[in-house]
Amino acid sequence: MSNRHPDSPIFLFGGTFNPVHYGHLRLVENLHNLMPEARVRMMPSATPPHRDEPDVSAEHRLNMVRLATESLNHVVVDDRELKRQGPSFTSISVEELAKEFPSASLILVMGDDAMAGFQSWHQWQDIIERVNILVIARPGATQQWLAPEVEQSIIRCDHVESLLHNKAFDAKVETLSKPMETFKSTGRLYRYQCPLLDISATQIRQLITRQQSCRFLLPDSVIKYIEQHRLYH
Ligand code: ATP
Numbered sequence: 001m002s003n004r005h006p007d008s009p010i011f012l013f014g015g016t017f018n019p020v021h022y023g024h025l026r027l028v029e030n031l032h033n034l035m036p037e038a039r040v041r042m043m044p045s046a047t048p049p050h051r052d053e054p055d056v057s058a059e060h061r062l063n064m065v066r067l068a069t070e071s072l073n074h075v076v077v078d079d080r081e082l083k084r085q086g087p088s089f090t091s092i093s094v095e096e097l098a099k100e101f102p103s104a105s106l107i108l109v110m111g112d113d114a115m116a117g118f119q120s121w122h123q124w125q126d127i128i129e130r131v132n133i134l135v136i137a138r139p140g141a142t143q144q145w146l147a148p149e150v151e152q153s154i155i156r157c158d159h160v161e162s163l164l165h166n167k168a169f170d171a172k173v174e175t176l177s178k179p180m181e182t183f184k185s186t187g188r189l190y191r192y193q194c195p196l197l198d199i200s201a202t203q204i205r206q207l208i209t210r211q212q213s214c215r216f217l218l219p220d221s222v223i224k225y226i227e228q229h230r231l232y233h
Helices: 022-034 058-069 090-100 124-130 148-153 166-173 201-209 220-228
Strands: 010-015 039-044 075-077 106-111 132-136 155-157 188-192
Touching (some): 010 022, 010 090, 022 039, 022 058, 039 058, 058 075, 058 220, 090 106, 090 124, 124 148
Parallel strands (some): 010 106, 039 075, 106 132, 132 188, 155 188
């Protein structure tokens, strides 16, 4: 990981990861296939601002992400939100990362369910000043729409491949309806269609609570950790 170039693009993939599962990990592999030179930073949130606080501690959730990704050298587990006090605002993490990696392009990855509520995120305008966003369609989820204020502040780009060729893409952006923003290299929203697995952490927690098997939905090492610590029982 550390020998990657400091300019390599960074996919920022946050979540509660309660627990991390193969749906998350398959997405990470798709991102790696899409852009092998990029790093994927998985960033568990300590106190998610947009949902109820998970009953499993942030430390356990972080440990599970570490176990699940220990053999993946294109993944960095980023624990900054656990080290900070207060809600895990993405705007703060993005600001910090932009300072740490001033010449790297930051690409925030999220499901369309999360993107549909983006206008309620703390300082969302600051976030899109600093990143591009890659939205993925969650399997089984219905199509979600952007809030009008977000729609007006973002440049929609359909071709994810253009992320790979930013320069060639600049010419294309001029044909979009927002010529004023042509020279901005952030604030773009890409939709990414890739085969995903219809797995959710909710489904896994329910199986465990009902004492049913959750094998093949998440790595065995994580299942073992859950059993050892009697999580979700
Ligand atoms: P829960 O069921 O508790 O809501 P979850 O499985 O949705 O959890 P999160 O930790 O909330 O997992 O998700 C983190 C990020 O991963 C979000 O952007 C979410 O859209 C995405 N994600 C979750 N499950 C999948 C999946 N099966 N495939 C692709 N992306 C996923």
